[in-house]
Amino acid sequence: MDLTPQEYEQMVNEQSKPSPLLRDMVWAFVVGGGICTLGQVILEFWKKTGLNEKDAAAATSITLIGLAALLTGLHVYEKIAKHAGAGTLVPITGFSNSVASPALEFKSEGLILGTAAKMFIIAGPVLVYGIGASIVYGMILVFLGV
């Protein structure tokens, strides 16, 4: 292959620097997959203590939410999230972070209108439309007589 030094340099640059999207996706995959694997470890632990499948899943969510709130308070979660993007947003730990982070940051506006009101800035819409959708689903089940 005949390449000028400039062409060669360009080629090397293209190969060594993954596109931002690809790099972001790898981060999201590894961190998101890691959080889910940790979830599986916690799930197996709760099952071993004798909880049934459903209760163990609920206990796992509570454990992950508690851990994520703690890491949010220590300002560690946001540092991981800077690289991990969707990897820290999409797992339930991201939901916990979306509650704990504004609860903490808006403390200066008071415990009622700051902490308590602002903690639902993202969780609010999630609950409104999640619960709403589940009720629509339930209505359909009732009317179909399933």
Added chain:
Amino acid sequence: MQYVNAFIVGGVICALSQILIDKTKLTPARILTAYVVLGVILTAIGLYKPLVDFAGAGATVPLIGFGYTLAEGVKTAVAESGLLGVFTGGVKAAAGGISAAVFFGLLTALLFRPADKS
């Protein structure tokens, strides 16, 4: 191997979500809201349960799994108590997660200091 399945399925869900973040203007609030609703829909049409059986926490830990919990809860409650179950089943099943997020969020605000704005 459940751990491997959890890693791969959870990782793929997050990696695909990264495309949404990078390529669209969807904010985190919109993505999370869409995911919960998506979870309810996928569960309703019977597509999500098989993924949960296959991947365990890989399918339940992403927020789509929160929608799965809501929908499964409603389905069980409707089977038990009909119309009343429509309104009680979802939140009852998701109660642990909702209460934990609220309580630990409040605790975090009380125990820690906000980030330095400097």
